Amino acid sequence: MKIAEIITKIREVLDEKDALREEALKTTRDIVRLSGDAIKALHRGNFELAEKRLNKAQELVKHLKNMLKNHQDLYFTGYVQNAHQEFVEAMLFYSYLKDQDFPSPRELEIPEADYVLGIGDFIGELRRYFLILLMNGDIAKAEEVYHFMESVYEELMTLEYPKGLVNIRQKQDQARYILERTLEDLTRAKINKALEEKLEEALKE
Known part of the structure; x- marks a missing residue:
């Protein structure tokens, strides 16, 4: 195989990763924002709003995992980890205030x-x-x-x-x-x- 052909193949792979990375970055920012909104709502006693934000964040967490299932190098990165941490923090705080059992990593898909x-x-x-x-x-x-x-x-x-x-x-x-x-x-x-x-x-x- 010629170098030009190899580079073309590499470019295709990296272009796909780059597009996924950009989408993942946006998704993680949304997870962080929703988790932060949920925590603020919890401190105000607005559990209904907190639940809505956490449910949406949970959907994005699942979407992120599915989106990057064939790209583990992107999934196990700092920005994904930070988003997961924010989501876990919000979910644990919600569970504590509601006096509920804490969700496990498996339940949160984290x-x-x-x-x-x-x-x-x-x-x-x-x-x-x-x-x-x-x-x-x-x-x-x-x-x-x-x-x-x-x-x-x-x-x-x-x-x-x-x-x-x-x-x-x-x-x-x-x-x-x-x-x-x-x-x-x-x-x-x-x-x-x-x-x-x-x-x-x-x-x-």
Whole structure:
């Protein structure tokens, strides 16, 4: 075969990959946007809107997997992984607020490595929810969220794998930092609450 013929064949393959890559990039951006919209809706208590966004994101996750089934080199890339993480984070947060069982990687059709990275992001979203509860004065509920965050963190720390398989160490370090800050905030809030109660009692005497 002549070089020109080889190059022609290569061009055909790369042109197909390039077109798929562009479509995949658009799809992943849509997944990230829909997942972010769902999380915002959840914080506002708008579960109906969150469900709509998550259902649409789930359709795109499946579409992405099917679209790239013959191009695993494109499927296991950073931008696809990031979209999966955002979707997992949103789904876990939704399930937590609805007090439902958490969906598995198989149910979401997400690679296990992407799913576990999403768990790391989920801890960060729980902190945001924790802070909202503190601002609303619901210390008891905030403490409940903290203890759940702690349990998720402990499970996350049982995973020890090389970076080449899944970059979990970074998520673990971030989760540890988030948990430490959250405990500091909770402790400060409980101390302030106790002081307020003592002050109120003193004023009544």
